[in-house]
Amino acid sequence: MTQVLSDFVKALRAADVRVSTAESIEAAAAIEAVGFAERSLLKTALSQVLAKSADDKARFDDCFDRFFTTAELATLGADAAADDADEAGSDANEAGANEAGAGGSGGDGSGSGDGALVMLLEQGDTAGLQRRMAGAARNVQLQNIRLFTQRGMYMRRILEDMGIEAVDDLLHALVRADDDDPRAARLRELKARLVENVAELVDREMLLYTANAGTRLREEVLQKTPLARVEMRDFKVMHELVRKLAKRLVSLHARRRRVARRGRLDVRHTIRKNIEYDGLLFDTVWKRVRVDRPKVIAVCDVSGSVAQVARFLLLFLYSVNEVIPKVRSFAFSNHLGEITELFETRPVDEAVTTALNTWGMGATDYGGALAELERLTLEDIDHRTTVLILGDARSNYSDPGDRALRRIHERARRVLWLTPEPPALWNSGDSEMRKLGSCCDRVEPCRSLKHLERVISEIARTAI
């Protein structure tokens, strides 16, 4: 039973439901409380213990239905009954089948070449066969199946464990004695059906335990792929990834609280603190707690030189907009425009495309853009503002706008520059990284999601 549960938990994890060890222990307790008898009850109970959000619940339902087919549940129930040693009364099957079934489930590890399988087959005891099959699957650790190519191997092992050899031997003997033995023909047919059943079981398990392996692999690769090389068709996955990332970071760092120096007196803490002074209140504690939220102004270069990356930088900006309350976003190539409202009102695909079409594809003019940025935002920039600039700092040999950026830098909490170029390329050709970089607190290469994660984590932690 414990084995079944831990397999189920494994399947759940493969389906992206986060289950902790403590929760799986609780699941065992829950099963004890509700029993196996009623499928829907078991499902509700386990869902309440193991799946803790609406998304998780949907995935849980799906996984449960695939994992516990009705037949298997019956087997489990019978196993549990056998554990309680009262199989005699509860099982409606005839005594012989019951014995054979007990042999199957109890015979873990033993070779069981006694022809029990032949008996099960010929008697048509499906429940017994099912039980034996489940036992064999457990013995060969079918839950460890990972690859499509392992199917054949696992099928053979399960059949061997079930004692297919005895069936084969008997078949041989029968055929040798008489070529057209009706018993042999029937046995052959039964064996074929059994093989089919086992194949089905293996397929089902494979689906169960490897459901998300493909997706996960893709996500992992995407995280490391340079942004410039991510293809359009991965846009959706990427968006999901970026959003997850932004959300996690924000929930980690979003809110800091500080006790203020003035406001209303916190009587409780003040008295507590001053008891040692004989209750004379002179060391005061104030009630007001300041909640700090990072304020971010993000500027994204969407010109031709960074067109490849711009889409994803915008995607990232969009996600940040979703999770941090106070973000103003701008896009520019030769002109600069605010896209905050666009991001707030439009779905992601449309917003990113519109931003690219409206502001993108021109020749970069950092001088003009930064001056415009200064005009639009300087009033809004204060000691809590982080200014985030995404771009390659290639200004087509015109004014890089470092003076405007310096004035912004003087007022802002900090200015961060993320560039898709590796450091080796900085200051080469028309790159003005040296000048512009000197007006920033930090310049970071940001070429893949991994980089992005590191940089943003940094911002969120200290952007207060």
Add this chain to the structure above:
Amino acid sequence: MSAASESPARTAINEIQQGFAASGYIASDAIATLVYLARALSKPVLVEGPPGVGKTELAKAAAALFDKPLIRLQCYEGLDEARALYEWKYGKQLLYTQVLKEKLGDLMAGAQGLKDSIARLHEFDDTFFNEEFLEPRPLLKALWAEQGAVLLIDEIDKSDQEFEAFLLELLADYQISIPEIGTVRAKHPPLVFLTSNNTREIGDALKRRCLHLYIPFPDSRLEQRIIETRVPELEARLRGQLVSFVQGLRGMDLKKVPAVSETIDWARTLVLLHANELDNQLVRETLNVLLKFQDDIEAIDAEIPALTRSAVRG
């Protein structure tokens, strides 16, 4: 094999369901199972769902069913342990120091030198920080309750993350540490309900310690039963129309879709107006009971005839 005889768990769950129904709370199978499990495993329960589907009602109904006092803690931003857990009775403590000061002379009578005096002082128990001076707030009250209690921590998503972290000890072990006194354990583990409207994501640590239930809007059969128990005066035909109208409304793009509580309000309104059938006029006049935003009311104005027609045809 066991279809013939009901399992003990099923019997208990059915009993809970009937008990709820008797007190006017129509519980789905999942809800009854949840309450059963919460008691069997003695785990707290986190209930999520849109506003107005009866999350808070569930705790009240459970308190009524098990005949336990309901202790309620409403969460809000800035809630701290002084309001949730305990507070010292400062006035009394100050008085106590005054009294102590007056009596000090008597106590110290005959003491030789400073060392002796201090030694005597130490002979007294530390009465300053003890349970006498403790003013219990909801959480502590729930732990102290002699017969156990139902503790409702309402709208946990409104509180701060710090408060969530502070709850963990209570939820995991039904105990609370008070620095000056030590650990306070529950005499009887209370049945704890936490509710959340999902305005923010609840932390994993908290979720791990709770059973989790998501209550969606009820389907039309369940909603009919709820209206039937809550507003029995409403005749069956109108009830059907009303529920089907509301169900239709929930499928539309609204700022705030009507919840069960609003359906109940609407049903009561219709009873007061002695209505016996839905029509466009009636719907328009009473729509503000159901929808709480002027934008929403204007948005669906054009749809009213179609919705009413399909509801009446039902």
